[in-house]
Structure formats: structure tokens, C-alpha cells
Amino acid sequence: MRGCRALDKNEIGLLKEANCRIFTRPIAERNWTMWMVMLTTGIRLGECRMLRVGDVSVGGHIADTVYLQSRFTKIKKGGNVIRLHPDTQAQLKRWLDFAGLQQRSDWLFPATKSGNSQVGHFKTTPITDRAARKLLARLVKDEMHLTGHISTHSFRKTFARRMYELLGNDIMATSTALRHHELKSTLCYLSVDEDRVQDAIMQFFDSPAA
Numbered sequence: 001m002r003g004c005r006a007l008d009k010n011e012i013g014l015l016k017e018a019n020c021r022i023f024t025r026p027i028a029e030r031n032w033t034m035w036m037v038m039l040t041t042g043i044r045l046g047e048c049r050m051l052r053v054g055d056v057s058v059g060g061h062i063a064d065t066v067y068l069q070s071r072f073t074k075i076k077k078g079g080n081v082i083r084l085h086p087d088t089q090a091q092l093k094r095w096l097d098f099a100g101l102q103q104r105s106d107w108l109f110p111a112t113k114s115g116n117s118q119v120g121h122f123k124t125t126p127i128t129d130r131a132a133r134k135l136l137a138r139l140v141k142d143e144m145h146l147t148g149h150i151s152t153h154s155f156r157k158t159f160a161r162r163m164y165e166l167l168g169n170d171i172m173a174t175s176t177a178l179r180h181h182e183l184k185s186t187l188c189y190l191s192v193d194e195d196r197v198q199d200a201i202m203q204f205f206d207s208p209a210a
Contacts, residue, residue, distance in 0.1 A: 005148045006157040012039070018143045023135075026099070026121035027112060031135055033095040034109045034127070035155060040085045041066060042159035042178055045133070045152040049126050053096065054104030062089045062096075080179060160189035 007015070015035070019028050038048050047068050055067045068080040084092070095101075099122065101108070110122035111131065133152055140150045160178055167173040175186040 003149050004151040004154045004157060006161050007150065007154055011144075011146060012158070014144055015139060018139045022139065022143055027135075029095050029098050030109055030122070030127075033091050034132070035136075036088050036091050037066065038152070038155035039158060040088045041082045042156050042163070043068060043082065044156060045129060049109055049129065049132060051108040052104065053101050053106045053108055056084070056092055056108060057096065057104070060102075062093050064089075157189050160186070164190055 016032060019031050019035075022028075023031060034048055037043065037051075038045065043066070050069070051066065055069070056063055063084070065081045065083055068082070070080075099110075101110075107124070107126040109127045111125045111127045112122055136150070136152055140146050156178075160174060163177045164171070164174045167177070171183060171186060171190075174190070175183055178186055178189065180186045
């Protein structure tokens with residue numbers, strides 16, 4: 001989503017605290033697991049909410065990767081396999097154990113207010129795009145009072161900036177991590193750090209050009 005910004009480490013911690021404080025445990029566990037998956041893999045909300053248990057679990061155990069079915073991805077060309085961080089794997093296990101989601105066909109992030117039958121505390125349909133956005137907006141605006149435009153796409157932007165740093169500012173590698181087909185798409189995710197620009201100006205004469 002154009003215009004939204006990335007989150008810093010402190011804001012992510014505050015989001016986790018606010019989520020646990022405001023929502024009941026079933027909803028809070030689902031929310032945090034969903035956000036953590038987006039944050040550490042860079043997948044979009046539309047891709048994340050359509051995941052099923054079988055996309056992250058093999059033989060009853062959390063897999064090392066998450067599988068994105070091509071029909072739910074933005075660029076519908078083949079499936080995508082993305083590595084899962086150990087912390088994300090642990091959170092997924094906690095969520096599946098808590099919610100009792102065992103069937104490979106179960107929606108990984110089920111809705112709470114739609115569908116015809118229940119699975120534990122939830123329904124048998126995935127959380128809607130609108131509901132997921134409203135949950136985050138409630139915390140960001142009403143509880144955390146953060147400035148700037150923050151949406152579910154902020155998780156992907158946060159992932160992009162972190163990957164850019166960890167990959168040594170390699171724009172090509174970052175583009176691959178984001179599954180972009182054009183570099184110009186990746187550049188839109190990497191906003192300029194104004195403080196770094198100001199620091200560079202002050203160091204102008206420190207390192208003469210060769």
C-alpha cells in the first residue's frame with residue numbers, strides 16, 4: 001500500500017503488548033502469529049490470510065518453509081517457498097496447539113464473525129482482508145497512538161528494510177527476497193533515511209573523493 005511506513009523494533013514490541021492487552025487470548029494469538037509471519041517472510045496480507053495449515057506443517061510438525069499457492073500470490077506464476085525463521089516456527093506451533101488446528105485443509109488464520117460452523121473459538125472461513133486491517137488500525141490509532149500511515153503492508157515494508165540492511169544494501173538480493181520482478185518496485189519500499197542524509201552532508205570533507 002502506497003504511503004504506509006515501516007515499523008521500528010520498539011514499535012513492534014509495543015504492538016505485541018497492545019495486542020495481548022486489548023484482545024482475548026484466542027484472537028490475540030491469531031493476530032500476533034499472522035503479523036509475525038508477514039513480518040518475517042515479507043508476504044502480503046492477501047497471501048497470508050489464505051494460508052492453510054498444510055502450507056506450514058508437514059506430518060504434524062511445523063515445516064522449515066511456508067508454501068504460497070500461486071493463485072493467491074500477486075504474480076500468479078508457480079508457487080513460492082519461503083524460509084521460516086525459528087521464532088516464527090515456534091509461534092506457529094503455539095498457535096496451532098492453542099487453536100487445535102490439525103487438518104491440513106484448516107485455514108491457518110480463521111475468521112471470528114463469518115462462516116457456518118466453528119473450529120474451537122473460530123469459524124471455518126479465513127479472516128477477511130477488511131477484518132485484518134481493522135484489527136491493526138484499532139491498535140495503532142486507538143491504543144498506541146503512532147504517527148504516520150501504518151497498515152498491514154507496513155509489515156512487508158519493515159521486512160524489506162531489514163533485508164536490505166542484512167544483505168549489505170544489495171538491492172538485487174532484496175528484490176529477490178520480496179519476490180519482485182522489477183527493481184523499481186523494490187525501490188518504492190526503501191524510503192530514504194533523512195538522518196543518514198544529514199550525517200553524510202556533515203562528513204562531506206572527511207573522506208576526499210578518489
